[in-house]
Amino acid sequence: MPNVIVNRVAEFLKRYPPFSFLSNEELEKIATSVEINYLEKGETLFEQGDPPSPHFFILKEGEIHLSENQTTGEEIKEYLDEGDVFGVLALLGKRPYVLNAKISQNSLIYAIPVQVFEEILQSNTRVALYFAAGFASGQVVVRQDLSQGQKARGILKSKSRDNSLLIFSDQSEIRYSEKVLTCNESKTVQEAAQLMVDADVSSIIIVDQAYKPKGIITDKDLRTKVIACALPGNTPVAKVMTSPVITSKKDSGFSDLYLTMIKNRLHHLVLTEDGSDQSAICGIISDHDVLLSMGNSPAVLIHGLLNTLDVKEMRSIRDRAGQMLAYYLENEVSMDFVASVMTEINDLIIQQALKIAENTWAAHYPEVSSARYCFLALGSEGREEQLLRTDQDNALVYEDVDESLKPVAAEYFLKLGTSVVETLLACGFESCPGEIMASNPKWVQPVSNWENYFSNWILTPTQNALLSASIFFDFRHIGGSSGLAEELSLFIYESVKKKPIFLNFLAQNTLATPPPLGFFKNFVVEKSGEHRDQFDIKARAIRPLVDLGRLLTLSHGVIGVNNTFKRFERLAELEPSYKELFGQAAKAFEILIRMRAIEGMKNGNDGRFIHPESLGKLQRQLLKNTFVPIAELQDIVKVRFQLDHFGK
Structure with a gap:
């Protein structure tokens, strides 16, 4: 790949985590190995049930829908946008894809080879932490930087306490199973499989006479090493077990256990008395146990939001997020992480509210429901700094439509915006005293009108114009087409460049x-x-x-x-x-x-x-x-x- 292309790829990647955590040397190595794929609208990148690719992906430009096969057809679960990292199960667990990836707009995709990235995953704890939430909840898309960035801890920090991994530890104790299914090396795979069926578990540990772990067989091993290879049922378990067994001490901290599973891409971690495979087994922890142990953790709350359109349940999850926030504040977790988590949760509530709105109104306005639009967060949420459920500031921009459709488009998008505002109110967010919300017709406009707004504020910087500019300059795309937000951003900066004296007024x-x-x-x-x-x-x-x-x-x-x-x-x-x-x-x-x-x-x-x-x-x-x-x-x-x- 020519150096100029490698440099462009590296420049793009370093804007997004986990690539933003890499050194220049690591980034160049990744960029050099990237495969650049162009797919047209209607094509499929992968399908549900397909074996994992040797790559995971980041969307450079375009739009991709992730959908799940249902008896009634496909149900869209995710709308991917620029910078979204997906297909990470190939990296974390090498499991089959759980969703379909359909190209909804012509897209440019960077495919990152798992093999090249594995060494970084092993050595870079920050990268491992980034993928942790996705690993626990089975997500295939990771959007936010859920790592520890700034190390400042703020008010009254106790220097004697190590908070570096409190981000994953809001439970009083780790839940794990003390009853571990085991067998000795004399058993056959048929016998081991029957024991797993009888116990209704997905793994069995092979032990010696002293109950020390010698190997492990999982459901996946039975599929890939026995069935796929057509081995007979009387094959000794020693022939197919994974050995040696990676182990940890049962009283290790939650974060240590979690990171061991992340770095080794384990779905089961065996616990022993002294933490080595030379002592007796005393328990086993699965990735499901991890998820249950996390309580009001980001992974659990995000997973819950992704799987509900019930407003009462969304309100309940946001209430739990408030409890999580209280925990983070009490334990002085770094604010960049806290703000990142709360932003992701708030964004998801808005995105689910948009789905509710579209489900309610799109069928009533078929002439304009396919028009591109972008829901914008303003103020503290636009800046990714809204921790508490303060008053909401938002707006909606949609593409210009034919003259004959303008009244219909205005009506449809106002109803969309109003529906989202009402959902946010039901979830505990306050109404904006200044009515700067997507329920106000003034702030639900086609892109040409928004450009006029910004142009007037910049060309005629009255006190009211400067106040509006300070609010609306912080807009951020939450749902819909990010291209409209980018178009508006470029217009603003070009306008400011043409009239630099505006900055003196500002x-x-x-x-x-x-x-x-x-x-x-x-x-x-x-x-x-x-x-x-x-x-x-x-x-x-x-x-x-x-x-x-x-x-x-x-x-x-x-x-x-x-x-x-x-x-x-x-x-x-x-x-x-x-x-x-x-x-x-x-x-x-x-x-x-x-x-x-x-x-x-x-x-x-x-x-x-x-x-x-x-x-x-x-x-x-x-x-x-x-x-x-x-x-x-x-x-x-x-x-x-x-x-x-x-x-x-």
Whole structure:
């Protein structure tokens, strides 16, 4: 493959986990071995029940539907989009495909050889963790970075506690079976299979007289080593068993057991007294046991959402996600991971709500139901930072249709948007006080109208226009066609490039927030109203950092980075002279959204207003420390955009 193509492949891959975790050398090795496949609409990549390919896949461009065979026909389970990694069962378990992969739009697919990737999976714990949730729940698509990125732990972290793998450990104890089906080496495969049938289990351990494990036979072994090879039933078990047996100590931590299974792609892990195969068996844990042990874990909740369109059940799962969030906050799990998990759960609720809406309304509007549309998350959800069920901000864009169909399209897509908003309300999300929701006709528009909106905001930056820009510039595609969102993003950045003075107005607006501390270094609190004597952590601390991150990335022409953490990480790369300051800003933002989430969970609200006297001395000081990078960045903005002279 020519170097120029390898470089393009590597540039694309490094935008998405798990490839973003790789070194340049590892990435180049993967990119060199990638097979590039172009498939046209209507073709099939793989079918349910097919043996696994020696590759797993990442969608470069286009759209693929994953469907499941039903007695009444195929049922679509997943809509794949750019950057989605799928077919991972070939990597994790070498099982047959559980879904069909049908090309719904002409698609470019990168096929990653499993053999090349296996060495990385063994040596790179971060990559193994990334695939862990998919391994436990049997998913074939992984979208989010579910790894540990930033190591900051925020408020009052106990340095004596190792939280590096708490992401998978919210249960009081690991569930495993102490009753292990065993036999000795004198048994035949026919006898072993009958024992498995009688016990209704999928594995049997071959042991010696001291009950030490010598090998293991699973259902898969019987299929691939006995039936497929036409071996007779009187074949000794020793001929087909997998040996030596990978073992662990029964009182090992959940994360250690889980990672052992991930790295060795095991569906069963044998537990022994001392953790070696030289001591007696005392239990066995299966991937199903792992799933049950995870309780309110990301894998379980995501799996539940993927398999329901019942709004009450969706509400229940989101309630459980709140319990998981409380656990993560209590145990000070890193906020980039927490935000990533909560975003994935919120996104899935919206995606399932869209399916409900389409099922309800599409048949009533056949003329326009096939038109492309994109559901957009705005605000904190658009930035992948919504931890609590605060008020929803969303919108809907659809492709321009023929003049005669415009009224019908407007009616149909408004009903879709309204249905989604109602589902979110039923799931506990609040209504937006400013009516910035997909139930408001103003924010359900064809792409040409959206371009007019953004063009007017940029060309005529009034106070209201700047407020709208600050909300809508953070949009993120959740469901429907990502191409419409990309088209809109490119339009915005081209428009800003044509009128760079808009950034000066935006910078001026960024500094409009009053300072969080008064003359005597006390918190500036509300003077009247419902929240009198309370500190507004959103308006005075979180929003300034969000606005600064947005402004500075816009000024660099960075496209597709909405998350405030990631914006500051990107800025540190673009401006190495300010690397430390941007790092401090990212950590400050983490502390602030953690503190807000903790306050919200404690008080049963959105956590926006805090009584300063309720904070401990260390918490008060930590909060004040977050204001330092805000002030420094505001000073930089003031000079960079010449705000002392601007507008005079």
